[in-house]
Amino acid sequence: MAEKSERLLNLYIMLLAQTRFVSKQDIRRAHYGEYADNPRGDEAFEKAFERDKEDLRELGVVIEIGSLDHYFDDEQGYRISPDTSSLPEIRFEADEAAVLGIAARAWEQHTLARATTEAMRKLAAQGVEIDTSRLDLVPPSLRAEEPAFDACWDATQKRRVIAFDYRRPGQAATRRQLQPWGVVRSSGRWYVVGHDVDREAERVFRLSRVQGKVTALGKSGAYAVPPGTDVKAIADRLVHSTPDIDATVLVRQRAGVALRRSATSIEEDVTGPDALSAWDRLGVTGQFRDLVNAVLSLGPSALVEGPHELRSDVLARLAEVAR
Missing domain, CATH: 3.30.70 (Alpha-Beta Plaits)
Known part of the structure:
Protein backbone atom coordinates (compact mmCIF):
# COMPACT_ATOMS: atom_id res chain seq x y z
CA MET A 1 0.00 0.00 0.00
CA ALA A 2 1.33 3.42 -0.90
CA GLU A 3 2.28 5.65 1.98
CA LYS A 4 -0.58 7.94 2.93
CA SER A 5 1.44 11.13 2.48
CA GLU A 6 2.35 10.08 -1.07
CA ARG A 7 -1.26 9.12 -1.83
CA LEU A 8 -2.55 12.47 -0.59
CA LEU A 9 0.00 14.31 -2.72
CA ASN A 10 -0.91 12.25 -5.79
CA LEU A 11 -4.63 12.78 -5.17
CA TYR A 12 -4.10 16.51 -4.80
CA ILE A 13 -2.09 16.69 -8.03
CA MET A 14 -4.65 14.58 -9.90
CA LEU A 15 -7.60 16.75 -8.90
CA LEU A 16 -5.69 19.97 -9.51
CA ALA A 17 -4.05 19.18 -12.84
CA GLN A 18 -7.08 18.26 -14.97
CA THR A 19 -9.64 20.52 -16.62
CA ARG A 20 -12.81 18.55 -15.84
CA PHE A 21 -14.36 16.67 -12.96
CA VAL A 22 -12.80 13.23 -12.33
CA SER A 23 -15.00 10.27 -11.55
CA LYS A 24 -14.63 8.30 -8.36
CA GLN A 25 -13.80 5.17 -10.37
CA ASP A 26 -10.94 6.95 -12.20
CA ILE A 27 -9.60 8.09 -8.84
CA ARG A 28 -9.87 4.58 -7.46
CA ARG A 29 -8.01 3.01 -10.39
CA ALA A 30 -5.25 5.62 -10.20
CA HIS A 31 -4.57 5.72 -6.46
CA TYR A 32 -6.50 3.01 -4.61
CA GLY A 33 -5.68 -0.08 -6.63
CA GLU A 34 -4.67 -1.97 -3.49
CA TYR A 35 -8.35 -2.40 -2.65
CA ALA A 36 -9.13 -4.21 -5.92
CA ASP A 37 -8.18 -7.64 -4.55
CA ASN A 38 -9.84 -7.05 -1.20
CA PRO A 39 -13.15 -8.95 -0.72
CA ARG A 40 -14.44 -5.82 0.97
CA GLY A 41 -12.69 -3.55 -1.51
CA ASP A 42 -15.64 -1.27 -2.22
CA GLU A 43 -16.20 -0.51 1.44
CA ALA A 44 -12.48 -0.13 2.17
CA PHE A 45 -12.03 2.23 -0.77
CA GLU A 46 -14.98 4.38 0.27
CA LYS A 47 -13.62 4.73 3.79
CA ALA A 48 -10.06 5.51 2.61
CA PHE A 49 -11.28 8.02 0.02
CA GLU A 50 -13.47 9.83 2.55
CA ARG A 51 -10.58 9.99 5.04
CA ASP A 52 -8.22 11.36 2.39
CA LYS A 53 -10.72 14.01 1.28
CA GLU A 54 -11.18 15.07 4.88
CA ASP A 55 -7.41 15.24 5.41
CA LEU A 56 -7.03 17.48 2.36
CA ARG A 57 -9.84 19.72 3.56
CA GLU A 58 -8.16 20.05 6.95
CA LEU A 59 -5.09 21.30 5.07
CA GLY A 60 -7.23 24.01 3.51
CA VAL A 61 -7.82 22.34 0.15
CA VAL A 62 -11.25 23.02 -1.38
CA ILE A 63 -12.53 19.96 -3.27
CA GLU A 64 -15.32 20.78 -5.70
CA ILE A 65 -18.04 18.26 -6.53
CA GLY A 66 -19.90 18.45 -9.83
CA SER A 67 -21.58 16.47 -12.56
CA LEU A 68 -19.50 14.53 -15.06
CA ASP A 69 -22.08 15.15 -17.77
CA HIS A 70 -23.62 18.48 -18.71
CA TYR A 71 -26.96 16.80 -19.45
CA PHE A 72 -27.19 14.20 -16.68
CA ASP A 73 -26.60 14.55 -12.94
CA ASP A 74 -26.50 10.84 -12.14
CA GLU A 75 -22.74 10.61 -11.57
CA GLN A 76 -20.60 13.11 -9.70
CA GLY A 77 -16.93 13.89 -10.05
CA TYR A 78 -14.27 15.76 -8.14
CA ARG A 79 -11.70 18.46 -8.86
CA ILE A 80 -9.65 21.19 -7.21
CA SER A 81 -9.83 24.65 -8.75
CA PRO A 82 -6.60 26.67 -8.97
CA ASP A 83 -8.61 29.69 -7.91
CA THR A 84 -9.29 28.14 -4.52
CA SER A 85 -5.76 26.74 -4.11
CA SER A 86 -3.67 29.78 -4.99
CA LEU A 87 -2.45 32.11 -2.28
CA PRO A 88 -3.36 35.79 -2.07
CA GLU A 89 -0.59 38.30 -2.59
CA ILE A 90 1.81 38.25 0.35
CA ARG A 91 4.32 41.00 0.97
CA PHE A 92 7.50 40.49 2.97
CA GLU A 93 10.04 42.82 4.46
CA ALA A 94 13.53 42.62 2.96
CA ASP A 95 14.93 40.49 5.81
CA GLU A 96 11.94 38.13 5.69
CA ALA A 97 12.31 37.71 1.94
CA ALA A 98 16.00 36.90 2.39
CA VAL A 99 15.22 34.17 4.93
CA LEU A 100 12.56 32.69 2.66
CA GLY A 101 14.96 32.76 -0.25
CA ILE A 102 17.45 30.68 1.71
CA ALA A 103 14.78 28.31 3.00
CA ALA A 104 13.41 27.88 -0.49
CA ARG A 105 16.49 25.94 -1.58
CA ALA A 106 15.57 22.85 0.39
CA TRP A 107 12.88 21.19 -1.69
CA GLU A 108 14.22 21.30 -5.21
CA GLN A 109 14.62 17.61 -4.68
CA HIS A 110 13.68 14.89 -7.12
CA THR A 111 11.76 13.07 -4.34
CA LEU A 112 8.79 15.39 -4.90
CA ALA A 113 9.41 15.47 -8.64
CA ARG A 114 8.96 11.69 -8.71
CA ALA A 115 5.58 11.97 -6.99
CA THR A 116 4.40 14.59 -9.46
CA THR A 117 5.65 12.59 -12.45
CA GLU A 118 3.91 9.45 -11.19
CA ALA A 119 0.62 11.28 -10.79
CA MET A 120 0.92 12.72 -14.30
CA ARG A 121 1.74 9.30 -15.73
CA LYS A 122 -1.37 7.76 -14.20
CA LEU A 123 -3.55 10.56 -15.52
CA ALA A 124 -2.12 10.26 -19.03
CA ALA A 125 -2.62 6.48 -19.04
CA GLN A 126 -6.33 7.02 -18.38
CA GLY A 127 -6.65 9.61 -21.14
CA VAL A 128 -7.44 12.38 -18.67
CA GLU A 129 -6.98 15.87 -20.08
CA ILE A 130 -4.49 17.69 -17.87
CA ASP A 131 -3.13 21.20 -17.62
CA THR A 132 0.35 21.15 -16.08
CA SER A 133 0.38 24.95 -15.76
CA ARG A 134 -2.01 24.55 -12.84
CA LEU A 135 0.86 23.04 -10.86
CA ASP A 136 2.80 26.30 -10.97
CA LEU A 137 0.95 27.65 -7.90
CA VAL A 138 3.83 26.83 -5.58
CA PRO A 139 6.81 25.78 -7.70
CA PRO A 140 9.37 23.85 -5.64
CA SER A 141 12.67 25.67 -5.28
CA LEU A 142 14.59 24.13 -2.42
CA ARG A 143 17.70 21.91 -2.77
CA ALA A 144 19.32 19.39 -0.46
CA GLU A 145 22.71 18.49 -1.88
CA GLU A 146 23.72 15.67 0.49
CA PRO A 147 23.62 12.29 -1.32
CA ALA A 148 22.08 10.66 1.77
CA PHE A 149 19.05 12.96 1.78
CA ASP A 150 16.75 10.94 -0.49
CA ALA A 151 17.34 7.60 1.23
CA CYS A 152 16.85 9.07 4.71
CA TRP A 153 13.75 10.98 3.67
CA ASP A 154 12.24 7.89 2.04
CA ALA A 155 12.94 5.80 5.14
CA THR A 156 11.20 8.31 7.42
CA GLN A 157 8.08 8.13 5.25
CA LYS A 158 8.08 4.32 5.16
CA ARG A 159 9.25 3.83 8.76
CA ARG A 160 12.14 1.60 7.69
CA VAL A 161 15.35 1.06 9.67
CA ILE A 162 18.47 2.34 7.90
CA ALA A 163 22.16 1.50 8.20
CA PHE A 164 25.06 3.71 7.18
CA ASP A 165 28.70 4.53 7.87
CA TYR A 166 29.16 7.74 9.84
CA ARG A 167 32.39 9.65 10.37
CA ARG A 168 32.78 12.08 13.22
CA PRO A 169 35.53 14.73 13.02
CA GLY A 170 38.94 13.21 13.66
CA GLN A 171 37.54 9.66 13.92
CA ALA A 172 37.20 6.64 11.66
CA ALA A 173 33.79 5.89 10.19
CA THR A 174 31.55 3.58 12.25
CA ARG A 175 28.48 1.58 11.23
CA ARG A 176 25.21 2.92 12.64
CA GLN A 177 21.64 1.62 12.59
CA LEU A 178 18.80 4.10 13.01
CA GLN A 179 15.03 4.22 13.17
CA PRO A 180 14.65 7.62 11.45
CA TRP A 181 11.95 9.92 12.80
CA GLY A 182 12.53 12.85 10.47
CA VAL A 183 14.94 14.85 8.33
CA VAL A 184 15.35 18.48 9.38
CA ARG A 185 17.58 21.49 8.81
CA SER A 186 19.37 23.14 11.72
CA SER A 187 22.05 25.82 11.66
CA GLY A 188 22.34 25.57 7.89
CA ARG A 189 22.89 21.79 7.88
CA TRP A 190 20.67 18.78 7.12
CA TYR A 191 20.26 16.15 9.86
CA VAL A 192 18.41 12.87 10.27
CA VAL A 193 16.91 12.41 13.73
CA GLY A 194 15.82 9.10 15.20
CA HIS A 195 16.39 6.21 17.57
CA ASP A 196 19.88 4.70 17.48
CA VAL A 197 19.23 0.94 17.55
CA ASP A 198 22.64 -0.03 18.94
CA ARG A 199 22.86 2.70 21.58
CA GLU A 200 19.17 2.60 22.53
CA ALA A 201 18.90 6.40 22.56
CA GLU A 202 17.74 9.29 20.40
CA ARG A 203 20.49 10.59 18.15
CA VAL A 204 21.02 13.14 15.40
CA PHE A 205 23.36 12.60 12.44
CA ARG A 206 24.57 15.25 10.03
CA LEU A 207 23.94 14.04 6.49
CA SER A 208 27.18 15.48 5.11
CA ARG A 209 29.09 13.09 7.42
CA VAL A 210 27.32 9.98 6.15
CA GLN A 211 29.81 7.93 4.16
CA GLY A 212 28.71 5.94 1.13
CA LYS A 213 25.27 4.43 0.62
CA VAL A 214 22.40 4.47 3.09
CA THR A 215 20.83 0.99 3.21
CA ALA A 216 17.21 0.36 4.16
CA LEU A 217 16.68 -2.73 6.33
CA GLY A 218 13.58 -4.86 6.90
CA LYS A 219 10.00 -4.00 6.08
CA SER A 220 8.07 -0.74 6.06
CA GLY A 221 6.19 0.18 9.22
CA ALA A 222 8.82 -1.52 11.38
CA TYR A 223 8.53 1.03 14.20
CA ALA A 224 6.46 3.94 15.44
CA VAL A 225 7.61 7.45 16.20
CA PRO A 226 6.96 8.25 19.89
CA PRO A 227 3.84 10.43 20.30
CA GLY A 228 4.61 14.13 20.61
CA THR A 229 8.08 13.84 19.08
CA ASP A 230 9.41 17.18 17.81
CA VAL A 231 12.32 16.26 15.53
CA LYS A 232 13.26 19.91 14.95
CA ALA A 233 13.52 20.56 18.69
CA ILE A 234 15.58 17.39 19.16
CA ALA A 235 17.95 18.37 16.37
CA ASP A 236 18.40 21.88 17.72
CA ARG A 237 19.04 20.55 21.22
CA LEU A 238 21.51 17.82 20.24
CA VAL A 239 23.33 19.81 17.57
CA HIS A 240 24.01 22.68 19.94
CA SER A 241 24.81 20.47 22.92
CA THR A 242 28.40 20.06 21.72
CA PRO A 243 30.72 22.16 23.94
CA ASP A 244 33.04 24.75 22.45
Whole structure:
Protein backbone atom coordinates (compact mmCIF):
# COMPACT_ATOMS: atom_id res chain seq x y z
CA MET A 1 0.00 0.00 0.00
CA ALA A 2 1.33 3.42 -0.90
CA GLU A 3 2.28 5.65 1.98
CA LYS A 4 -0.58 7.94 2.93
CA SER A 5 1.44 11.13 2.48
CA GLU A 6 2.35 10.08 -1.07
CA ARG A 7 -1.26 9.12 -1.83
CA LEU A 8 -2.55 12.47 -0.59
CA LEU A 9 0.00 14.31 -2.72
CA ASN A 10 -0.91 12.25 -5.79
CA LEU A 11 -4.63 12.78 -5.17
CA TYR A 12 -4.10 16.51 -4.80
CA ILE A 13 -2.09 16.69 -8.03
CA MET A 14 -4.65 14.58 -9.90
CA LEU A 15 -7.60 16.75 -8.90
CA LEU A 16 -5.69 19.97 -9.51
CA ALA A 17 -4.05 19.18 -12.84
CA GLN A 18 -7.08 18.26 -14.97
CA THR A 19 -9.64 20.52 -16.62
CA ARG A 20 -12.81 18.55 -15.84
CA PHE A 21 -14.36 16.67 -12.96
CA VAL A 22 -12.80 13.23 -12.33
CA SER A 23 -15.00 10.27 -11.55
CA LYS A 24 -14.63 8.30 -8.36
CA GLN A 25 -13.80 5.17 -10.37
CA ASP A 26 -10.94 6.95 -12.20
CA ILE A 27 -9.60 8.09 -8.84
CA ARG A 28 -9.87 4.58 -7.46
CA ARG A 29 -8.01 3.01 -10.39
CA ALA A 30 -5.25 5.62 -10.20
CA HIS A 31 -4.57 5.72 -6.46
CA TYR A 32 -6.50 3.01 -4.61
CA GLY A 33 -5.68 -0.08 -6.63
CA GLU A 34 -4.67 -1.97 -3.49
CA TYR A 35 -8.35 -2.40 -2.65
CA ALA A 36 -9.13 -4.21 -5.92
CA ASP A 37 -8.18 -7.64 -4.55
CA ASN A 38 -9.84 -7.05 -1.20
CA PRO A 39 -13.15 -8.95 -0.72
CA ARG A 40 -14.44 -5.82 0.97
CA GLY A 41 -12.69 -3.55 -1.51
CA ASP A 42 -15.64 -1.27 -2.22
CA GLU A 43 -16.20 -0.51 1.44
CA ALA A 44 -12.48 -0.13 2.17
CA PHE A 45 -12.03 2.23 -0.77
CA GLU A 46 -14.98 4.38 0.27
CA LYS A 47 -13.62 4.73 3.79
CA ALA A 48 -10.06 5.51 2.61
CA PHE A 49 -11.28 8.02 0.02
CA GLU A 50 -13.47 9.83 2.55
CA ARG A 51 -10.58 9.99 5.04
CA ASP A 52 -8.22 11.36 2.39
CA LYS A 53 -10.72 14.01 1.28
CA GLU A 54 -11.18 15.07 4.88
CA ASP A 55 -7.41 15.24 5.41
CA LEU A 56 -7.03 17.48 2.36
CA ARG A 57 -9.84 19.72 3.56
CA GLU A 58 -8.16 20.05 6.95
CA LEU A 59 -5.09 21.30 5.07
CA GLY A 60 -7.23 24.01 3.51
CA VAL A 61 -7.82 22.34 0.15
CA VAL A 62 -11.25 23.02 -1.38
CA ILE A 63 -12.53 19.96 -3.27
CA GLU A 64 -15.32 20.78 -5.70
CA ILE A 65 -18.04 18.26 -6.53
CA GLY A 66 -19.90 18.45 -9.83
CA SER A 67 -21.58 16.47 -12.56
CA LEU A 68 -19.50 14.53 -15.06
CA ASP A 69 -22.08 15.15 -17.77
CA HIS A 70 -23.62 18.48 -18.71
CA TYR A 71 -26.96 16.80 -19.45
CA PHE A 72 -27.19 14.20 -16.68
CA ASP A 73 -26.60 14.55 -12.94
CA ASP A 74 -26.50 10.84 -12.14
CA GLU A 75 -22.74 10.61 -11.57
CA GLN A 76 -20.60 13.11 -9.70
CA GLY A 77 -16.93 13.89 -10.05
CA TYR A 78 -14.27 15.76 -8.14
CA ARG A 79 -11.70 18.46 -8.86
CA ILE A 80 -9.65 21.19 -7.21
CA SER A 81 -9.83 24.65 -8.75
CA PRO A 82 -6.60 26.67 -8.97
CA ASP A 83 -8.61 29.69 -7.91
CA THR A 84 -9.29 28.14 -4.52
CA SER A 85 -5.76 26.74 -4.11
CA SER A 86 -3.67 29.78 -4.99
CA LEU A 87 -2.45 32.11 -2.28
CA PRO A 88 -3.36 35.79 -2.07
CA GLU A 89 -0.59 38.30 -2.59
CA ILE A 90 1.81 38.25 0.35
CA ARG A 91 4.32 41.00 0.97
CA PHE A 92 7.50 40.49 2.97
CA GLU A 93 10.04 42.82 4.46
CA ALA A 94 13.53 42.62 2.96
CA ASP A 95 14.93 40.49 5.81
CA GLU A 96 11.94 38.13 5.69
CA ALA A 97 12.31 37.71 1.94
CA ALA A 98 16.00 36.90 2.39
CA VAL A 99 15.22 34.17 4.93
CA LEU A 100 12.56 32.69 2.66
CA GLY A 101 14.96 32.76 -0.25
CA ILE A 102 17.45 30.68 1.71
CA ALA A 103 14.78 28.31 3.00
CA ALA A 104 13.41 27.88 -0.49
CA ARG A 105 16.49 25.94 -1.58
CA ALA A 106 15.57 22.85 0.39
CA TRP A 107 12.88 21.19 -1.69
CA GLU A 108 14.22 21.30 -5.21
CA GLN A 109 14.62 17.61 -4.68
CA HIS A 110 13.68 14.89 -7.12
CA THR A 111 11.76 13.07 -4.34
CA LEU A 112 8.79 15.39 -4.90
CA ALA A 113 9.41 15.47 -8.64
CA ARG A 114 8.96 11.69 -8.71
CA ALA A 115 5.58 11.97 -6.99
CA THR A 116 4.40 14.59 -9.46
CA THR A 117 5.65 12.59 -12.45
CA GLU A 118 3.91 9.45 -11.19
CA ALA A 119 0.62 11.28 -10.79
CA MET A 120 0.92 12.72 -14.30
CA ARG A 121 1.74 9.30 -15.73
CA LYS A 122 -1.37 7.76 -14.20
CA LEU A 123 -3.55 10.56 -15.52
CA ALA A 124 -2.12 10.26 -19.03
CA ALA A 125 -2.62 6.48 -19.04
CA GLN A 126 -6.33 7.02 -18.38
CA GLY A 127 -6.65 9.61 -21.14
CA VAL A 128 -7.44 12.38 -18.67
CA GLU A 129 -6.98 15.87 -20.08
CA ILE A 130 -4.49 17.69 -17.87
CA ASP A 131 -3.13 21.20 -17.62
CA THR A 132 0.35 21.15 -16.08
CA SER A 133 0.38 24.95 -15.76
CA ARG A 134 -2.01 24.55 -12.84
CA LEU A 135 0.86 23.04 -10.86
CA ASP A 136 2.80 26.30 -10.97
CA LEU A 137 0.95 27.65 -7.90
CA VAL A 138 3.83 26.83 -5.58
CA PRO A 139 6.81 25.78 -7.70
CA PRO A 140 9.37 23.85 -5.64
CA SER A 141 12.67 25.67 -5.28
CA LEU A 142 14.59 24.13 -2.42
CA ARG A 143 17.70 21.91 -2.77
CA ALA A 144 19.32 19.39 -0.46
CA GLU A 145 22.71 18.49 -1.88
CA GLU A 146 23.72 15.67 0.49
CA PRO A 147 23.62 12.29 -1.32
CA ALA A 148 22.08 10.66 1.77
CA PHE A 149 19.05 12.96 1.78
CA ASP A 150 16.75 10.94 -0.49
CA ALA A 151 17.34 7.60 1.23
CA CYS A 152 16.85 9.07 4.71
CA TRP A 153 13.75 10.98 3.67
CA ASP A 154 12.24 7.89 2.04
CA ALA A 155 12.94 5.80 5.14
CA THR A 156 11.20 8.31 7.42
CA GLN A 157 8.08 8.13 5.25
CA LYS A 158 8.08 4.32 5.16
CA ARG A 159 9.25 3.83 8.76
CA ARG A 160 12.14 1.60 7.69
CA VAL A 161 15.35 1.06 9.67
CA ILE A 162 18.47 2.34 7.90
CA ALA A 163 22.16 1.50 8.20
CA PHE A 164 25.06 3.71 7.18
CA ASP A 165 28.70 4.53 7.87
CA TYR A 166 29.16 7.74 9.84
CA ARG A 167 32.39 9.65 10.37
CA ARG A 168 32.78 12.08 13.22
CA PRO A 169 35.53 14.73 13.02
CA GLY A 170 38.94 13.21 13.66
CA GLN A 171 37.54 9.66 13.92
CA ALA A 172 37.20 6.64 11.66
CA ALA A 173 33.79 5.89 10.19
CA THR A 174 31.55 3.58 12.25
CA ARG A 175 28.48 1.58 11.23
CA ARG A 176 25.21 2.92 12.64
CA GLN A 177 21.64 1.62 12.59
CA LEU A 178 18.80 4.10 13.01
CA GLN A 179 15.03 4.22 13.17
CA PRO A 180 14.65 7.62 11.45
CA TRP A 181 11.95 9.92 12.80
CA GLY A 182 12.53 12.85 10.47
CA VAL A 183 14.94 14.85 8.33
CA VAL A 184 15.35 18.48 9.38
CA ARG A 185 17.58 21.49 8.81
CA SER A 186 19.37 23.14 11.72
CA SER A 187 22.05 25.82 11.66
CA GLY A 188 22.34 25.57 7.89
CA ARG A 189 22.89 21.79 7.88
CA TRP A 190 20.67 18.78 7.12
CA TYR A 191 20.26 16.15 9.86
CA VAL A 192 18.41 12.87 10.27
CA VAL A 193 16.91 12.41 13.73
CA GLY A 194 15.82 9.10 15.20
CA HIS A 195 16.39 6.21 17.57
CA ASP A 196 19.88 4.70 17.48
CA VAL A 197 19.23 0.94 17.55
CA ASP A 198 22.64 -0.03 18.94
CA ARG A 199 22.86 2.70 21.58
CA GLU A 200 19.17 2.60 22.53
CA ALA A 201 18.90 6.40 22.56
CA GLU A 202 17.74 9.29 20.40
CA ARG A 203 20.49 10.59 18.15
CA VAL A 204 21.02 13.14 15.40
CA PHE A 205 23.36 12.60 12.44
CA ARG A 206 24.57 15.25 10.03
CA LEU A 207 23.94 14.04 6.49
CA SER A 208 27.18 15.48 5.11
CA ARG A 209 29.09 13.09 7.42
CA VAL A 210 27.32 9.98 6.15
CA GLN A 211 29.81 7.93 4.16
CA GLY A 212 28.71 5.94 1.13
CA LYS A 213 25.27 4.43 0.62
CA VAL A 214 22.40 4.47 3.09
CA THR A 215 20.83 0.99 3.21
CA ALA A 216 17.21 0.36 4.16
CA LEU A 217 16.68 -2.73 6.33
CA GLY A 218 13.58 -4.86 6.90
CA LYS A 219 10.00 -4.00 6.08
CA SER A 220 8.07 -0.74 6.06
CA GLY A 221 6.19 0.18 9.22
CA ALA A 222 8.82 -1.52 11.38
CA TYR A 223 8.53 1.03 14.20
CA ALA A 224 6.46 3.94 15.44
CA VAL A 225 7.61 7.45 16.20
CA PRO A 226 6.96 8.25 19.89
CA PRO A 227 3.84 10.43 20.30
CA GLY A 228 4.61 14.13 20.61
CA THR A 229 8.08 13.84 19.08
CA ASP A 230 9.41 17.18 17.81
CA VAL A 231 12.32 16.26 15.53
CA LYS A 232 13.26 19.91 14.95
CA ALA A 233 13.52 20.56 18.69
CA ILE A 234 15.58 17.39 19.16
CA ALA A 235 17.95 18.37 16.37
CA ASP A 236 18.40 21.88 17.72
CA ARG A 237 19.04 20.55 21.22
CA LEU A 238 21.51 17.82 20.24
CA VAL A 239 23.33 19.81 17.57
CA HIS A 240 24.01 22.68 19.94
CA SER A 241 24.81 20.47 22.92
CA THR A 242 28.40 20.06 21.72
CA PRO A 243 30.72 22.16 23.94
CA ASP A 244 33.04 24.75 22.45
CA ILE A 245 36.67 23.79 21.92
CA ASP A 246 39.86 25.83 22.30
CA ALA A 247 42.20 25.89 19.30
CA THR A 248 45.45 27.48 18.17
CA VAL A 249 45.65 28.71 14.58
CA LEU A 250 48.48 30.36 12.68
CA VAL A 251 47.19 33.13 10.40
CA ARG A 252 49.06 35.33 7.96
CA GLN A 253 49.18 38.97 8.97
CA ARG A 254 46.52 41.06 7.25
CA ALA A 255 44.37 37.93 6.82
CA GLY A 256 41.55 36.31 8.82
CA VAL A 257 39.79 39.46 9.99
CA ALA A 258 36.71 37.60 11.28
CA LEU A 259 38.83 35.02 13.09
CA ARG A 260 40.95 37.75 14.66
CA ARG A 261 37.86 39.61 15.83
CA SER A 262 36.74 36.60 17.89
CA ALA A 263 40.21 35.51 19.03
CA THR A 264 40.86 35.17 22.75
CA SER A 265 44.58 35.90 22.27
CA ILE A 266 46.92 37.05 19.48
CA GLU A 267 50.69 36.50 19.46
CA GLU A 268 52.28 38.53 16.68
CA ASP A 269 55.30 37.82 14.47
CA VAL A 270 55.67 34.10 15.11
CA THR A 271 57.36 31.50 12.93
CA GLY A 272 54.97 30.25 10.30
CA PRO A 273 54.98 27.41 7.75
CA ASP A 274 56.56 29.65 5.08
CA ALA A 275 58.40 32.95 4.76
CA LEU A 276 56.12 34.51 2.16
CA SER A 277 54.64 36.75 4.85
CA ALA A 278 54.63 37.37 8.58
CA TRP A 279 52.41 35.15 10.77
CA ASP A 280 50.42 35.56 13.98
CA ARG A 281 49.28 32.87 16.39
CA LEU A 282 45.60 33.13 17.39
CA GLY A 283 43.91 31.49 20.33
CA VAL A 284 40.25 30.88 19.37
CA THR A 285 37.22 29.24 20.96
CA GLY A 286 34.11 27.98 19.18
CA GLN A 287 32.09 25.09 17.83
CA PHE A 288 34.19 22.47 16.05
CA ARG A 289 32.30 22.85 12.77
CA ASP A 290 32.53 26.63 12.78
CA LEU A 291 36.27 26.58 13.38
CA VAL A 292 36.85 24.08 10.58
CA ASN A 293 34.88 26.24 8.15
CA ALA A 294 36.68 29.40 9.27
CA VAL A 295 40.12 27.85 8.70
CA LEU A 296 39.15 26.33 5.34
CA SER A 297 37.80 29.67 4.13
CA LEU A 298 41.28 31.20 4.60
CA GLY A 299 42.97 28.64 2.34
CA PRO A 300 46.80 28.89 2.48
CA SER A 301 46.59 31.82 4.90
CA ALA A 302 45.77 29.65 7.95
CA LEU A 303 47.18 26.55 9.60
CA VAL A 304 45.80 24.67 12.60
CA GLU A 305 48.36 23.86 15.29
CA GLY A 306 45.93 22.15 17.62
CA PRO A 307 43.95 20.34 18.83
CA HIS A 308 44.78 17.23 16.80
CA GLU A 309 41.16 16.37 15.89
CA LEU A 310 40.56 19.84 14.45
CA ARG A 311 43.75 19.69 12.40
CA SER A 312 42.87 16.17 11.18
CA ASP A 313 39.40 17.21 10.05
CA VAL A 314 40.74 20.22 8.14
CA LEU A 315 43.33 18.01 6.41
CA ALA A 316 40.68 15.40 5.58
CA ARG A 317 38.45 18.03 4.03
CA LEU A 318 41.33 19.44 1.98
CA ALA A 319 42.24 15.92 0.82
CA GLU A 320 38.66 15.41 -0.39
CA VAL A 321 38.84 18.63 -2.39
CA ALA A 322 42.18 17.59 -3.88
CA ARG A 323 40.75 14.20 -4.92
